[in-house]
Amino acid sequence: MNYYNEIKQELINNETYKKVKDYSKNRNDLKTYYNVGKLLSDAGKHYGEGIIEKYSKKLEIEVNKKYNKRTLFRMRQFYLMFKDEKVSPLATQLSWSHYIEVLSLKDMNKINYYIKIAEEQILSKRELRKRIKNNEYERLDEKTKEKLITKEENKVEDFIKNPILIRNKYNRENISEKMLQQLILEDIPSFLDELGSGFTFIRNEFKMKIGNRYNYIDLLLFNYVYNCFVVVELKVTELKKEHIGQIETYMNYIDKNIKQLNQNSTIGIIICRKDNVFIMRYVTNENIFERNYELT
Numbered sequence: 001m002n003y004y005n006e007i008k009q010e011l012i013n014n015e016t017y018k019k020v021k022d023y024s025k026n027r028n029d030l031k032t033y034y035n036v037g038k039l040l041s042d043a044g045k046h047y048g049e050g051i052i053e054k055y056s057k058k059l060e061i062e063v064n065k066k067y068n069k070r071t072l073f074r075m076r077q078f079y080l081m082f083k084d085e086k087v088s089p090l091a092t093q094l095s096w097s098h099y100i101e102v103l104s105l106k107d108m109n110k111i112n113y114y115i116k117i118a119e120e121q122i123l124s125k126r127e128l129r130k131r132i133k134n135n136e137y138e139r140l141d142e143k144t145k146e147k148l149i150t151k152e153e154n155k156v157e158d159f160i161k162n163p164i165l166i167r168n169k170y171n172r173e174n175i176s177e178k179m180l181q182q183l184i185l186e187d188i189p190s191f192l193d194e195l196g197s198g199f200t201f202i203r204n205e206f207k208m209k210i211g212n213r214y215n216y217i218d219l220l221l222f223n224y225v226y227n228c229f230v231v232v233e234l235k236v237t238e239l240k241k242e243h244i245g246q247i248e249t250y251m252n253y254i255d256k257n258i259k260q261l262n263q264n265s266t267i268g269i270i271i272c273r274k275d276n277v278f279i280m281r282y283v284t285n286e287n288i289f290e291r292n293y294e295l296t
Contacts, residue, residue, distance in 0.1 A: 037079025198225030
């Protein structure tokens, strides 16, 4: 079998296809590069590792200079990465550039996670790169990772990262709750991404009257995927038992005065400087969750 001619023809056909049918070129790119990767893998078994460098020198001249050694290596890596997967990546709407971002990852579960969120959230290549750089997958709970593997149904709390990354313009570690809130509000889209999918911002300092006193929720959100309000309280200290009572009061207020009959019960998220596993062990309200924050 003449592997070089097969590879050359695959790439030439793809270049022609892109000019004629631009609307579906991403999918055809992936199919072509997967096939080329398989041919390169097979050729390597017959002729050794140096075949990629040999082929690249000819392809750069005869087809396109972009088909260099590095690009051919990525195509082979792409094939080897997905050849044993039950679900083919070729049906995705993602581009070759998206796949390049995950080629350096070793864990297939991690790779599948980033591919999934990139497709579902329509992430650009840069946005995907940022998610990977911020170790988003690593900051998921181990139970959530297991659910992703077994494809169990997820809950609203599953994709809340820990720690939650918050960009810090103050260049110091010791900040007040007001300062922390301001940092979040200045980049609310990033903060909502840290919480997971479906979160929308309602307002900060949400005003409530409980008895004769006014109280204020730090951040009131709504999750349209799980159809529930979300109360977020910010603490720049270690989690304390009184924080649990405070957020539970606020959640009950929302449930009794704001929530509609067709909506699910309110959840509460306490974002604190330091966790306290001993306190959380005795929290009976299953809708209260604690997460640390980290200033970046």
